[in-house]
Amino acid sequence: MVKPSIKSVSELAGKTLATPQLANTQDVALKYFLKQEGFTVNGKATKNVNVIAQDNAQSLQLFQQGAIDGAWLPEPWATRLVKQGGGKVLVNEKTRWPKGQFVTTNLLVSTKFLQEHPQTVRALITAQVKTAEQITKDPSGSAKQLDAALTKLNGKALPAGVTAAALKNLTPGWDPYAASLRGSAEHAESIGLLKKTDLNGIYDLSILNSVLKSQGLKQVSDAGLGQESK
Incomplete structure (x- = not known):
């Protein structure tokens, strides 16, 4: 998202562009994109872009104030920069990945917890699939x-329409898009x-695929990075 x-x-x-964290x-994603486009980052060359890591809320405030020129952010902050900051989408990361599919968040548990509490993990995964x-x-x-949950959690509601708009930019699901993790x-x-x-070995999708199979859903791949089934 950048200035119009x-x-x-x-x-x-x-x-100057912002990201949530170093x-x-x-x-x-931003720094790799800039490198691919021939830019330097935080240097002194003519074709240089300054990238700063800061809290998402601060990025919104600085963008509204004109102190930064844009940001590469997750939802709902990307939508907030557009709706509250008057920004526009210059690059959609979906255009940078095969079929527009890439992971932003994976559900993780420790190996120890998985081994000791497989039924708890199964219940968690089942709930996640149903939620998606x-x-x-x-x-x-x-x-x-x-919106109601976020208001309760944060003590403050998001601006009207932000959550609905942000959801349109996401694909809720359970596929880890393992190949994109390797790519990242x-x-x-x-x-x-x-x-x-x-x-x-980073993935163990055996419980997930078992849950998917039990619900008649297509099983997912670990892209050779672990275990898909037992």
Whole structure:
């Protein structure tokens, strides 16, 4: 998301953009994108972009004040920059991945917990699958429920329409898009934020695929990074 005055990617030179946290998903995505487009980051070259890591709420405030030129953020903050900050979408990350599919959040438990409490993990995964199905089936009603939950959690409601608009930019589901995790790791290595990392064994999708099979849903792949079934 950027100021409306920025018409093309080439106009990012000399601008300041924000990400939520150093080396997090969005930080890696932005810096890799900039490298692919021939920019330097936080340097002194002519074609340089300054990237700062800061809290999402602060990014919104600074964008509204004109102190930053844009940001690469997760939802609902991306939508908030548009609706509350008057920004526009310059690059949609979906265009950077095969079929527009990539993971932003994976559900994790420790190996120890998985081994000791498999039924608890199964119950958690089952609930997650049902929740994703419900959001897909009834996005409007789900947006209202999310608004109520977020208001209770944060003590303050999001601006009207933000949650519903943000959900349109997401694909709630259970597929970890494992290949994209490998891709993201490679991107982080490319820009110097991660050393060469072996991801083999990071996934155990056996319980997930068991749940999916029991519900007549298509099973998912670990892209060779772990275990799909037992």
